[in-house]
Amino acid sequence: MNVAGSEHVIFKSSPIQGMGGFARADISAGTRVIEYVGEIITKQESLACCEQNNEYIFAIDDARDLDGNVDWNPARFLNHSCEPNCEAQFIEGHIWLVAIREIRAGEEITFNYSYDLEDYREHPCRCGAKSCVGYIVAEEFFEHVRRQGGSRVKAENL
Ligand SMILES: C[S@@+](CC[C@H](N)C(=O)[O-])C[C@H]1O[C@@H](n2cnc3c(N)ncnc32)[C@H](O)[C@@H]1O
Numbered sequence: 001m002n003v004a005g006s007e008h009v010i011f012k013s014s015p016i017q018g019m020g021g022f023a024r025a026d027i028s029a030g031t032r033v034i035e036y037v038g039e040i041i042t043k044q045e046s047l048a049c050c051e052q053n054n055e056y057i058f059a060i061d062d063a064r065d066l067d068g069n070v071d072w073n074p075a076r077f078l079n080h081s082c083e084p085n086c087e088a089q090f091i092e093g094h095i096w097l098v099a100i101r102e103i104r105a106g107e108e109i110t111f112n113y114s115y116d117l118e119d120y121r122e123h124p125c126r127c128g129a130k131s132c133v134g135y136i137v138a139e140e141f142f143e144h145v146r147r148q149g150g151s152r153v154k155a156e157n158l
């Protein structure tokens with residue numbers, strides 16, 4: 001698949017899974033790397049999307065979500081990592097993936113999907129980071145997952 005890149009990111013096959021985004025050149029910490037765009041939907045519409053396993057939903061506020069599963073949102077191809085180099089930030093009404101450290105040219109652009117613990121075993125992580133917890137979960141759940149043997153399961157997944 002050919003996905004149009006952006007100023008900082010090119011899209012190609014990823015060692016993590018499927019397609020991923022990669023830094024075109026060195027990126028300094030704090031840079032807005034790519035905007036996560038999509039359709040603004042109500043929480044009710046969002047619930048229907050989630051029932052169909054739409055993994056591209058971002059919460060905007062108490063009433064609205066953003067559905068990033070649209071052709072014009074290349075950021076939907078960014079993969080999750082347990083040691084990400086970006087984080088999603090809500091800035092002036094827009095969702096940006098912002099660099100949380102310096103990123104080297106060619107490095108895969110990743111962020112933590114911040115999934116909760118619901119059915120987390122259905123989302124094994126293959127980010128390849130040294131500290132990978134084995135599943136795609138928010139950082140606040142890393143310890144819980146490790147206590148459940150997350151890294152042991154990680155080894156089985158490799
Ligand atoms: C939002 S898409 C990311 C783009 C995806 N690589 C693609 O080609 O469509 C989310 C899906 O990518 C995969 N994925 C993303 N990060 C992953 C990771 N760290 N380990 C395993 N699979 C991952 C999972 O299949 C997940 O359901």
Ligand SMILES: [Zn+2]
Binds near residue numbers: 132133
């Ligand atoms: Zn991981």
